[in-house]
Amino acid sequence: MNSDDITAHSPSWAEQARHYWLQGDYTQAAALYEQAIANQPEVMSHYWHGGLMLLLQGDEAAAQTTWALAMMEGEAEQVQGWTLELSQVLEAEAERQEAISQPKTAWLIRQHLREIAPEDFTNCLRIVQLALTLETFTADDLANFHQSLQTVQADTIDTERLRTVLEQILEVAPDSPLIAEFIHSCLSVSCDAQPLIEVVMEAAGTAFRHEQPALAAQLALVCYRYKPHDLGISYLLSLYYQYSHQYSESIAIAREHYTRCQTLPKQIQGNFLLLRSLMIAGGHWQESLLLHEKHQLLLQTLLAEQPKDLHPSILQDILPSLYFFPYFTDTQPSDRQLQNQVAQFCQDSFQTAAAEQVKQFQQKVTQRRSSQPVQPLKIGYLSHCLRQHSVGWIARWLFKYHNQEQFQIHAFSMQSRQNDSVEQFITHHCDRVEDVSTLEPVTIAQKIAQAEIDILVDLDSLTSSIACAVMALKPAPVQVSWLGLDASGLPAIDYFIADPYVLPESAQAEYSETLWRLPQTYVAVDGFEVAVPSRRRDLLDIPNDAVVYFSSQRGFKRHPDSVRLQMQILNAVPNSYFLLKGDGDPETIRQFFEQLAEEEGVASDRLRFLPWANSETIHRANLGIANVVLDTYPYNGATTTLETLWMGVPLVTRVGQQFAARNSYTMMINAGITEGIAWSDEEYVEWGIRLGKDTALREQISWKLRQSRHTAPLWNAKQFTREMEKAYQQMWVRYLEESK
Known part of the structure; x- marks a missing residue:
């Protein structure tokens, strides 16, 4: 087709050019537009489309030249209009290209x-x-x-x-x-901006679930600066700062947050947020104690007022806000009474808000009920700690030894999958693992009910607001608490796993749950992996003949009364040093210990503050540098005690009334050790001094602990699993009998 044809038959050439264009034959289309430009140079659209055809062929320079040539002689107003026309042509073609993928x-x-x-x-x-x-x-x-x-x-x-x-x-x-x-x-x-803020805060939540709290804080901070009065943003920002070890920032935001809390439920949430910030940082005991007392009053007021229709985000935080109570005092009866009452209030509120779902759970259970025990029993474990975590390190042995002919094991993980070695180990020994980390409590409960779980075991207790809400909805006919913490007090939980030592017989009166005591121990492991030590005495400027005391705990376990006893031990044992390791604000904790050391007459140069180990296996190896480990009170060590005993290091513990003050006691008994068990502050100091001065006694204890690996209940996870399974079967039989 020549230029005369284009002039004479304009519609036909334009249709032909568009045909080539849509068919992707940009070379032929470009040739037609080139002829059109030569024949009708005053028609600007020829330049726009001709240049576009060159661009579609990949000749960007020629396309730009074509467009520039058209606009070269135009006035400013004309160029503005032509630019708009060209933009429209390019926009339309970009949309077409997107439409054809x-x-x-x-x-x-x-x-x-x-x-x-x-x-x-x-x-x-x-x-x-x-x-x-x-x-x-x-x-x-x-x-x-x-x-x-x-x-x-x-x-x-x-x-x-x-x-x-x-x-x-x-x-x-x-x-x-x-x-x-x-x-x-x-x-x-x-x-x-609100839709954008929601997107950013969701991204912050995702980062947090994937264990990137610093990134979560960075994202949330932008939103906080834009909306500083938004309580939801400031609450999460303070939490993200806590988990990213930005302690002073967390405390500052928590203070601001609390000043804006007007209603009683929000004041409870805000007071706990500030208390949590201070406790996790460590060393802020005077202010924390005042907040603790204030929190008791707030909860008592809540019980008196019984507010209705609380927002789920507020309601879920009320029961876990009692988390720090056992860190302050060993007043088991009064604290348990308040906790049980708060748990009852929260459960009633959860069940009222999800009444239809709870009714469905109950109907499903009724339909499944029979007069004979179900085989195999479906056991569900609910936790956010099925990974490299204290709960994961211990619970993995139960998963390993479960009899999969008699039990079908389900795990409901509330933590985004990390694929670490412990998680992989647990997953391997489960029939089914569900990631419920992004789901609301009601949805998690529905999944548990749909899986037809017979016995649901909560591993988290007050450490997880989501777990408390799920258990309150009663998605399984039999519900049990084990391992993560003391019992939550929720009436929907039927049993709390204990043993003859961690809770005495008299404790039942203080629990809404039935205490199910296993014959010997409520916890057992086959041991722990141990790496190569990274600590040496000479590198810490400690003489080889010195007595080394050691304590590895988080800041909120460092009760000042307990630390004073430790300083008295140190003061009474010449040539002794105290190694301190744990999470928290390093500077605040250092000041806290040095002040108490000075008050007890101990020179600060006898204290050594160690950074957190790179891994748990290195931490355990480094325990060998210690002669004696000094336990905390009123909240004992748990996993740290197990690790200490496994490594054969003598331990001094103070036994109390509450569950948290008797963990080390039951572990030592079940490892075959009584040396170092103290029933009073005076005994604690006496044992600390005696073990520091008596080298032969320390060696005897270490030998007994090494021998206990072959005989003690604490190190027999397989036998422990059989006892747990027997308990599950008996619970199920009891449930069926009571259901008749």
Whole structure:
């Protein structure tokens, strides 16, 4: 077709050009537009489409030349109109390319459109989306996009598309150095920032669930600065700071948060947030004690007022807010009474809010009930700690030795999968593992009911607000608490696993749950993995003939009364040193210990503060540097005690009334050791001094502990599993009998 044909038969050549265009034959289409330009140079659309055909062939330079040639002789007003026409042509073709699944071509066209119309922010958004789709999004792309945000007018922004783009960027580059500034710009230019804030806070929650608390805090901080009065944001920001070891920041945000809490339920939540921040940092005992007393009064007021229709986020935090009570005092009866009453209130509230679901659970249980025991029994374990965690290290042995002919084992994990060695071990020994980390309590309970779990075992207790809410809904006919902490007090939980030592017979009167005592021990392991030590006395400037006391606990276990006793021991044993290791604010804890040491006449140069070990296996190996481990009170060690005994190190523990004050006692008894068990503060000091001075006694205890590995109940996880399984079967039989 020659130029005369184009002039004479314009419609036909245009149709032919479009046909080639849509068929992807851009060379033929470009040739027709080139002839059209030569024959009708005054028709500007020929240049726009001709240049586009060249661009689609990949000849970007020729395309730009074609467009520039058309605009070269135009006046400013004409060029402005032509630019708009060209932009419309490119926009239409970019959309067509996206529709036919050609994102790379669409991205190329939009890049040229950006050069022609840099003020078109919607096009910038589409470029970012295409780069994300193509997985080519880079830091430079983010920087360019951020630059575009600086000039955009808020009323020209497609907020929904911006929300989508922000969500996608946070999925692929949440930790970019520019991300905080970029989010701030997004919030600043948006007419409605709330949808964007929700996206950012969801990304922060995802980072937190994937054990990236520092990133979670960074994201939440941007939202907090934009909406400082939003209690939901400030609450989470303080938590994220806690878990990322930014202790002073956590405390500061928690203080601000509490000042804005107006209602009683929010005051309970806010007071606990501040108390938690101080306790986790460690060393803030005077203020913490005042907050603890205040918290008791707040909870008593709650019980008196019985508020209705509490928001789930508030309600879920009320029962776990008693978490720190056993760290302050060993007043078992009064604390348990208050905890049981709060648990009853929370359970009633949970069940009222989810009445229809609870009714469905009960109907499902009734339909399954029979006069004969079910074989195999379906046992469900609920926890956020089925990984490298104290609970995971201990519970893994139960999973290993379960009789899978008599029991079907299900695990409901409330922690995003980390695929660490413990999680893999547990998963291998389960019939089914469900990740419920992103689900609400009601949905988790529904999954448990749908799985037809016969006996549901809670491993978390007050350490998890979600677990408390799930257990309160009673999704399984028999519910049990074990391992994670003392019993929660929820009436929906039927049994709490104990033994003859960790809770005396008289304790039953203080529990709403039935105490199910296993014959010897409520916990047992086959041992622990141990690496190569990383600590040496000479590197710590400690003489080889010195007596080394050791304590490895978190800051909130360091009760000042207990620390004073430890300092009295140190003061009475010449040439002794105290190694201290644990989580918390290093500077605050150092000041706390040095002040108490000074008050008890101990020079601060006899204290050694150790950083947290790189791994649990190295921590256990490093226990060998110690002559004696000094336990904490009123909250004893648990996993730390097991590790100490496994490594053959003598331990001094103070036995109390409450469950938390009797953990080390039962473990020592079940390891065949009574030396170091103290029933009073005076005995604690006496044992500490005696073990520090009596080398022969220490060696005798170490020998007994090494021998106990072959005979003691504490180190026989297989036998322990048989006892647990026997308990499950008896619980089920009792349930069937009571259901008749």
